[in-house]
Amino acid sequence: MASSERRKKGLEMIREVYAGDVVTPPEGNVFTDIMLEQVFAEVWSRDVLSIRDRRLMLLGIIAEKGEPMTWGIQAKAALKRGELSPTELRELLLMIAQYAGYPRAAALVAVVEQKIAEFEAEKKQAK
Numbered sequence: 001m002a003s004s005e006r007r008k009k010g011l012e013m014i015r016e017v018y019a020g021d022v023v024t025p026p027e028g029n030v031f032t033d034i035m036l037e038q039v040f041a042e043v044w045s046r047d048v049l050s051i052r053d054r055r056l057m058l059l060g061i062i063a064e065k066g067e068p069m070t071w072g073i074q075a076k077a078a079l080k081r082g083e084l085s086p087t088e089l090r091e092l093l094l095m096i097a098q099y100a101g102y103p104r105a106a107a108l109v110a111v112v113e114q115k116i117a118e119f120e121a122e123k124k125q126a127k
Helices: 003-018 032-042 051-065 069-079 086-100 100-125
Strands: none
Touching: 003 032, 003 051, 003 100, 051 086, 051 100, 069 086, 069 100, 086 100
């Protein structure tokens, strides 16, 4: 697949994965160009695992790394795409606490509640 085709596929996929919430990076930055052409065009677009499956795995990895801002982006996208409900997102923190530790999970509680509140407010505005 040509680079321009991979970029186009990557742009489509990043918009889908993040429900349009992530600003698509402009062309010409080596880091973001490779990210779009590899991570989104080649990995996220594979149909072996669903986007939800990939997101659940990614949420666990991000939680273990202690990255609340990135976790919040993924959590909100999961809510907007209907991959996880607020209850399921909260339940995920219980699993994370058991396997990544309470400090990691506790750092995400406020992030979860903030993203759920944002999601619910956006749903109300859309009506």
